[in-house]
Amino acid sequence: MHNGYAIETKNLTKLFGKFTALDGLDMRVEAGAVHGLLGPNGAGKTTSIKVLCGLIKPTSGEAYIFGKKVPDRSILPRIGYMPQETALYLELSVHHNLAMYGELYGLSGKKIAEREKELLRFIALEKWKDAPVANLSGGMKHRVSLACSMIHEPDLLFLDEPTVGVDPELRASFWEYFGLLKRAGVTIVMTTHYMDEAQHCDKIGLIRQGKLIAEGTPGDITRGTNTTNLEDAFLALARRQEQA
């Protein structure tokens, strides 16, 4: 562990041509915390996650996961990634999708079966185990995608908009499960643009135009901006950024 942080970035910058997606991002995520990245579309949330997962090389700056400089293949078995897209094999069944990822992480057949049972219960899709993913609804696919990212019991979970398209009841059970994972010591980094959801996070980072404009607990941020909710806090911080 690097200074007790699961993630640490230093002046992380990513340019796509002339567009600055990340502008000197300095971020720290404590191990075992649920960390939310909030911001409007195009703020740089997904780019941050992709850089941290080693999918995109930063233009400059550094990122560390568990003390190892990204990209480093040795950290891959310890992380789970749920992309924004469903990213599943539609022609395969739910079971085969889960089993494939289990095998890629080197799990035994027995372990895969155990994890599959547990995850299917969590995503409430036990009855759909053998159905082709193509036959599932959008929300169901999203749940299978989440399960695939957790099959190998990662220490660090990157979730890009995990609750989009999920109904309120299931969303509540997701948060319950994330709480269980947190208690088991799993670090969760998730992006969302639902400000109300951020209340569940231990800490949040507000991102706008590739810059981290505030970081702290939801309470810290609202107090620091003299507002009563995160939405107003974000708007106040955005105005400050414009004036600066």
Added chain:
Amino acid sequence: MNIRRILTITRRIFRGLRNDWRSLFMMFVTPVIGIAVFGVAFSGDVNSVDLVVVNQDQGYQIPPASVPVSIADAVVENFDTHVLKLDRVATEEEAVDRVRRGKAFGLIIFPENFTSNVYEKMMDPSLALDTTIRLELDRSNVTVANSILKAVSDAMLKASSAMGVEAPVTLDSSTAIYAQEASFRDFSVPGITAFVVFMLTFILTLLAFVSERTSGSLERLQVTPLRESELVMGYALAFSVIAVLQTAMTLVVIVGVFQVMVVGSILLAFLVIALLAVMSLSLGIMLSSLAKREAQAIQFLPVVALPVFLLGGVFWPVEGIPAWMRPLSYAIPPSYAVNATRSVMLRGWGVGEIWVDLVALFGFTVAFLALSVWSLHRARG
């Protein structure tokens, strides 16, 4: 019908194209290149075909002339050197060996005392003297063989008319060195088989890999311990099995149903096509990195198919392409498979004769697989 709504749709399509340089390239540049290659490559005649000449004729001093004349020389001088590239050797064995090794498409033999025999026979047609020019061809390429036959017949006519006499000369082309009974179908089927297997395997892999990218599953895989090389090899293995089955079925149809000539080992022909299939899938994976979505991938098809079709020797022999354009054929991987399959099926060649084609196919496969892995690494931009 509302014209405004119709025009809205039309405008939407043109606006979309403005930001899609790949589609614009395919729409306007590909047809021009295709037609240009077609026009130049299919210029009409087979040309620069190697023919070995064995001229054993010593000539004959016809009275009252003081210098010997040679009808064989007269025929050779009248060969159209645009069509034929002559290679003179001393013995028949040497000439046969050259054709057998694929260094020439045929040999022509003027027998000893050819001119004197012709002269004697002109004087007395009842004499049983050898006045036959023997033309032995490699008929594995029917188009080329027919072009040589025509060029030799034309030269004989020209020589005869230049001498002002109708010489009692016959041309015997009944013996072929390879593929004696080959028809145009026998010639074209190996090429078509290679072309079909190449295109099908290429399309399947290209679309499967593009879909892996567009669905986001490729990104997810890249965050697992799976290495890019393992991903490419996994694909290569799966599609190789499919391609091998596809090849086996194709060969069963062409040999079993169409009864195409197979002089050599059908197993070797099968191995060549299977190797071509593996090469095709590696090309598919490599090119998939250039397409952002399936629609763009589809547009690659003419760009890949046209050169193979026009310059790969599928229907039109490479010898029919202008000599300066032939090096392009060597840059087209399926041309090696077409040549090797045809040589195995119609000439009966073995590994010893087609090893260059096999090495070339293998080399392209390794290079494309390596480039596929590199393109996946590069995608982590």
